[in-house]
Amino acid sequence: MRAEQPETIAAIVAAHRAGTVTPAQTIARSYQRIRDHNDPAVFISLRDEKDAIAEAEKLAARKDTANLPLYGVPVAVKDNIDALGFATTAACPAFAYTPTHDSTAVKRLRAAGAIIIGKTNLDQFATGLVGVRSPYGIPRNSIREDLIPGGSSSGSATAVGAGLVPLSLGTDTAGSGRVPAMLNNIVGLKPSLGMISTAGVVPACRTLDCISVFALTVDDAALALSVMAGPDQADPFSRDRPLGALTRLPPNLRLGVPRNGQLIFFGDKKAEAAYGEALKRWTSLGATLVEFDLEPFYETARLLYEGPWVAERYLVIRNLLASAPDAIHPVTREITAAGARLTAAETFAALYRLQGLRKIAERTFAHLDALVLPTAPTVYSTAQVLANPIELNSRLGTYTNFVNLLDLCGLALPASMRPDGIPFGITLLAPAGHDAMLASIGRVFHADTKLSVGAKGVAQAPLAPLPAGSGDEIPIAVVGAHLSGMALNGELKALNGRLIEATKTAPDYKLYALQTTPPKPGMLRVDAGRGAGIELEIWALSASAFGKFVNAIPAPLSIGTVRLADGRSVKGFIVEPEVLADARDITAYGGWRAYMAEKATA
Template sequence: MTIKELRKRFISGELTPLEYMEELLETIRQKERKINAFTHLEKTDTLLKEAELWTEKYKSGEELPPLAGIPVAIKDNIAVKDMPLTCASKILQEFTSPYDATAVRKLKEAGAIIIGKTNLDEFAMGSTTEFSIFGPTHNPVDLERVPGGSSGGSAASVAAGMVPVALGSDTGGSVRQPASFTDTVGIKPSYGMVSRYGLVAFASSLDQIGVLAKNVEDASLIIRVIAGKDKYDATSRELSVKNIFDAFETIDGVKIGVWKELDNHPAEDGVMKVWDDAIMKASKEFQMIPVSLPDIASGIASYYLIAPAEASANLARYDGVRYAWRVLDASTYKEMVKRTRTIGFGKEVKRRIMIGTFALSAGYQDAFYKKAVAMRYRIMQNFEEAFKQVDVILVPTSPKLPWKIGQKMSPSEVYKADLYTIPVNLAGLPAVSIPAGYVDNLPVGIQVIGKYGEDEKVWAVADKLMGLWR
């Protein structure tokens, strides 16, 4: 059932927000112990009370905001007033947010009920949702496998039917890759479309709030609600979106680009099989044009310098003085800061701080950081050239199928699994991962990537393609 359908049923009285909330809470009771999607669930009484309030308002027949009584889950690196904001890290485990992120404020103003906070890799650094102080999240499609990450909790909560939609964040693919792994839809908007105010900073020039849902319509509807320029985020923009319940734009004559160099950087066999089938089906409806993006494989190197460099600066604020937890038995300031950070941060976060600090240190900037920035621009130019020929571009979301929880992989092996999603963040483009098929009972997603600011077109094409591939 889509949000539009839910709203229609709430208005007709066929279903009430209270009944719907009770259904979801029952699903959570049955599944959460096995999946571990949430880091925090709002109290049942509070949720039922809020749902009851909306039920009464629907009964009264008054004009209600667009998401009245719709439950939404929020990734635990996005601020929700009076809820924990832990980033799945020990260093923030005692921290409660005193304010709402702009995206959350807009959801609340639209009538959404915030059901709880979802699990993630610590500070959104990871692609498995295993690196969390709350333990790993399990993939509802196959409980022995990872749900992807870092927005794995949001993806799992949607895939398991615990919520219709959830907010995530996407710095290098953290919404799209879990969407691919859990057979859901993940939207990463154009950089600047959604305010980052209240999103805990990881890599500020790449971070963007996104949405996970079961269909493109619901995910894009939520983006329409939370989009817009915000005085608290200087990089936010008033990019064009339609009214909340408007239909997608028509896409007659849309030309779809297919990444030509994929053969040089192929995904696993199973993923390639689904990809080939999907391209064949799409070619019956759309004009498909091979496009060259020669440098995007170098995005891995560029990203894993730029993102840790920004992270090392952003995470400097966790010094034991300003936020939450600290060691109490240090004898000097420096010892307190060092020990707080050493104990408070997990292994992967420390890796990224270390590599970022190195990349920015005097003497190495030219060899590493500045080259990474130069490569970022070259990748942006690659897309510019490609978009002279086509309207959107298709690329698989992940080169891998969801792997087993606890599977041993070296850090660089895991990083290389971000190969197809990272270039989109480097170039600030909009993209959607949609389910494209199954292989060995595991889902495969494909990304639709668009020109900067043409998010509506990307969603319209993605919606059509998802219909073809289902």
């Protein structure tokens, strides 16, 4: 393919909107690349090409494509995540079923304009970090064919690394969204637990699972996360965790690095040297490196497979273990069967210890912005892992197994290409809810490496400028009387507020006319796709002005997180639902201006 053809999500969407490339052409290119790549182990099921192209053509005919943040982007989905039109196998044919609807995450991707083209291979039941535990074969590593692809999200990571799709979904319980990212020279984003709904996901450890994102750049991964993030009544583990916006690199960034002698590389001197070079890069970017005690994190990691969380994996397949044990991969069977022997007393003892370790982690982060660790301590060939499947797999989880147990978010970044042609990566870790901060600093690091993205030698584009208001200013979305020219707009101007842009919400909101003086609307968030795009303006206020403005907002209005049509999230006006019984639903007007204009002429 020609070098000028778009590779990243940002470039693809821009080309579609400009009309230089059509969504149908992008989908056709993905299928051609899949044929050229010629690895049947990447996808477990692949959508009919004509069907996918027809969807792309139908999408292009819509009138609202400007509001679709993933307009025409081809996406691959790990085959333990439900997608309508595909069987869900979890890489076990005897377990396979046909879902009746999309998982919540896939539903939100489709609503944003993405086109699902296939379901990818994985370590069976998402148990493994190696990518070799599947009856559907072993996907080829996109960088070096002798290396493992990494797991459990092996197919999803190799699909992005090989340039077959610019975006894929994985899952991450113990590192499955991070280790394969490093091994394929791509970005792996592991969000805060509960940020993306796991409704429609075959669980590995249900209390620890999350859907992860593979992309070529941090900005692409952050965009995909913003599209999928948000609470979901269908998932009891879902949490309302606002994503926040990307910001500039903070001037006093403090990154935690393990104390001298605590790092483990299993004798891999090249990996050790690559980590040292990554730390030098952070220093050159202005970060201050602060030592911390890694031992409590190691202890937490040991709990994952030595403690009661193995019983969660057992719960998923216990019926299959009893009825058809030979249908399960022998390594998966050996690991999972141990969960049946754990007692309630052992479970509570582990929970008590974990709570203590969480408190230690809290104290560690009290004076740090993030930790920076190797994504994995070393890399192995497929032959090595097949000869020693459990021990080598365990080694790969050295710096990943503790993350979800401690309720951290993570971002795996390419850091360098070693002299032996093996990719090396680092992972940034922070407490839950700091996903945007990790993306903000991670995008700068990745760009500074000047590495090509994936395996195709595609150069990184310059970092996109951040939206206005991303520095010391705070953006706020207004939908009613504070709009330009409306009754209360002067309150924003009196605080030196400045208009950034006019845009719309995602189609997830309803608008009501409240009985107030002066007239004001109330905007209510509803289920994804069940509302409409509401017109709004984004204004920027200084931090102090923002505080004054918010403090003066009267009930029943308040400030919450508003999702925009392009996938971003911003603070903005929302309404308490209990006051809407006597309010008029004016959603059909699409915004407060249109409603007030009609009212003025009535």
